[in-house]
Amino acid sequence: MCLNEQARLDQVFQALADPTRxxxxxxxxxGPATTSELARPFxxxxxxxxxHLAVLERAGLVSSTKQGRTRTYRLTPDALEVADGWLAxxxxxxxxxxxxxxxxxxxLKEQ
Amino acid sequence: MCLNEQARLDQVFQALADPTRxxxxxxxxxGPATTSELARPFxxxxxxxxxHLAVLERAGLVSSTKQGRTRTYRLTPDALEVADGWLAxxxxxxxxxxxxxxxxxxxLKEQ
DNA sequence: CTGATACTTAGGTCAATACCTAAGTATCAG
DNA sequence: CTGATACTTAGGTATTGACCTAAGTATCAG
Numbered sequence: 001m002c003l004n005e006q007a008r009l010d011q012v013f014q015a016l017a018d019p020t021r022x023x024x025x026x027x028x029x030x031g032p033a034t035t036s037e038l039a040r041p042f043x044x045x046x047x048x049x050x051x052h053l054a055v056l057e058r059a060g061l062v063s064s065t066k067q068g069r070t071r072t073y074r075l076t077p078d079a080l081e082v083a084d085g086w087l088a089x090x091x092x093x094x095x096x097x098x099x100x101x102x103x104x105x106x107x108l109k110e111q
Numbered sequence: 112m113c114l115n116e117q118a119r120l121d122q123v124f125q126a127l128a129d130p131t132r133x134x135x136x137x138x139x140x141x142g143p144a145t146t147s148e149l150a151r152p153f154x155x156x157x158x159x160x161x162x163h164l165a166v167l168e169r170a171g172l173v174s175s176t177k178q179g180r181t182r183t184y185r186l187t188p189d190a191l192e193v194a195d196g197w198l199a200x201x202x203x204x205x206x207x208x209x210x211x212x213x214x215x216x217x218x219l220k221e222q
Numbered sequence: 223c224t225g226a227t228a229c230t231t232a233g234g235t236c237a238a239t240a241c242c243t244a245a246g247t248a249t250c251a252g
Numbered sequence: 253c254t255g256a257t258a259c260t261t262a263g264g265t266a267t268t269g270a271c272c273t274a275a276g277t278a279t280c281a282g
Contacts, residue, residue, distance in 0.1 A: 018239095018240090020240095044240095044241080044242095045241075045242060045243075047241090047242080047243085048240070048241050048242070051239090051240075051241085052240090055239095068248085068249055068250070069247095069248060069249045069250075070249095
């Protein structure tokens with residue numbers, strides 16, 4: 001745990017770079033679910049699927065607890081915010097840049 | 112070009128899942144730059160670096176044009192919005208869910 | 223025309239990813 | 253206690269990803 005920011009972003013974006021894992025996140029937005037509930041929609045062997053869950057958990061996007069023989073997963077919104085924060089920062093930067101360009105073009109036109 | 116939404120998200124998140132590529136994006140927010148200008152800060156053979164640029168371009172995050180022997184890269188904000196859009200949608204969903212939970216806890220307390 | 227510059231192409235290594243099957247362990251229901 | 257359920261572990265394959273070196277092509281400067 002507690003990796004540096006770059007490694008954290010690596011893991012989060014990597015985790016989101018797969019449609020199965022994104023669908024799991026989308027499903028978990030509706031509430032917690034067990035491994036087999038999450039796996040049901042996917043035509044994939046269970047061990048393959050649990051690997052996806054492990055990727056999501058390592059990235060900090062979900063957390064799980066085991067009670068009896070079932071493991072329940074739930075969203076951990078914090079990690080999504082890491083990705084979101086980076087994107088928001090970039091958006092601000094290029095927005096500013098587009099504004100400058102706009103201003104440049106405007107003053108150019110005025111001459 | 113014109114892949115479906117899922118494949119598009121795959122490529123964008125995959126492209127962002129590497130610190131070198133994110134730094135290139137950050138650099139390009141300050142304005143267009145050539146291959147060698149972008150490569151300079153990185154201790155990496157040029158062919159390795161241009162592969163990173165190719166990944167960014169395939170994802171639609173940047174575009175490039177060649178004039179003479181230099182190739183210039185610039186940001187293409189649209190693709191960032193694809194990732195941003197997905198994240199924003201998720202955030203809305205889990206925000207709503209957290210609100211519901213909040214409401215549930217509140218009504219629980221009132222009883 | 224020649225040499226330097228700015229990539230580009232070809233091809234190779236090594237590690238990580240995404241899957242699989244088969245066999246294990248742990249719990250619960252009857 | 254036994255069988256079914258819910259994962260988990262072990263181990264294998266095939267593809268992709270991130271790097272490298274070496275050698276190519278294309279422009280520009282003098």
